[in-house]
Amino acid sequence: MKTLLKYVLAFAGVASLSLSSALADDCINKTCPFSGKEVDGSNSVEFVAKFCCGKCVDKFEKDPTAVAEKVAKAEDGKCAFSGKAASKESKVTIAVCCGKCEKKGKADPKALLAKLQKKK
Numbered sequence: 302m303k304t305l306l307k308y309v310l311a312f313a314g315v316a317s318l319s320l321s322s323a324l325a326d327d328c329i330n331k332t333c334p335f336s337g338k339e340v341d342g343s344n345s346v347e348f349v350a351k352f353c354c355g356k357c358v359d360k361f362e363k364d365p366t367a368v369a370e371k372v373a374k375a376e377d378g379k380c381a382f383s384g385k386a387a388s389k390e391s392k393v394t395i396a397v398c399c400g401k402c403e404k405k406g407k408a409d410p411k412a413l414l415a416k417l418q419k420k421k
Contacts, residue, residue, distance in 0.1 A: 328396035329365045334416035335405060340396035346406035347394055348414050351387035353380035358391045365393050366417045373415035 328342050350365075350372050352358045357380050361368060368381070375381035395413055397403050406413035 328394045330396055330417055333398035333402055334395065334413055335402045336398050338398040340398050342394075342396045344399055344403040345394045345396045346403060346410055346413055347392055348410045350391050350393070350414075351375075351378065351380065352389045352391065353383050353385040353387055355389060357382045358389050361391050362393075365414075370415045370418035373411040 326342070328340065328345055331340065332338060333340050350361055352361065360382060361372060365372075372381040376384075378387055379385065380387045393414075395406065395410075395417065397406050397413075
C-alpha cells in the first residue's frame with residue numbers, strides 16, 4: 302500500500318510539472334511584462350490581434366514580440382501592417398506573474414502586448 306502511494310504521489314508530481322511546462326509553452330513570453338519576474342503560465346491573458354490577410358497573420362505569428370508595439374497601437378478593426386480593414390485574427394497567450402498582473406492585463410490587453418516589444 303505504501304509503495305502504491307509513493308507511485309501515485311510521484312506520478313502526480315510529474316503530471317503537475319508537465320502541466321506547468323505545457324502552460325508556459327503556450328505563452329509567447331518567459332517574463333511578466335509588468336514586473337519582469339519569471340512566469341510559469343498559470344496566470345495569463347489572451348490577446349486577439351486582427352489583420353487583413355493570412356500573410357499579415359503569418360508575420361505576427363512568426364515573432365509576436367518583435368512587432369508587439371505596432372500591433373498594440375493598431376486602430377481597432379484595422380490591420381497593424383497595412384491599415385486595411387481586418388477580417389483575420391491571431392490569438393496569443395501572454396503570461397503574467399500573478400493574479401494582480403493578470404487583472405491589469407485583462408483591463409488593457411493592448412498595453413500588456415506593447416510591453417512585450419523586444420528592445421533593439
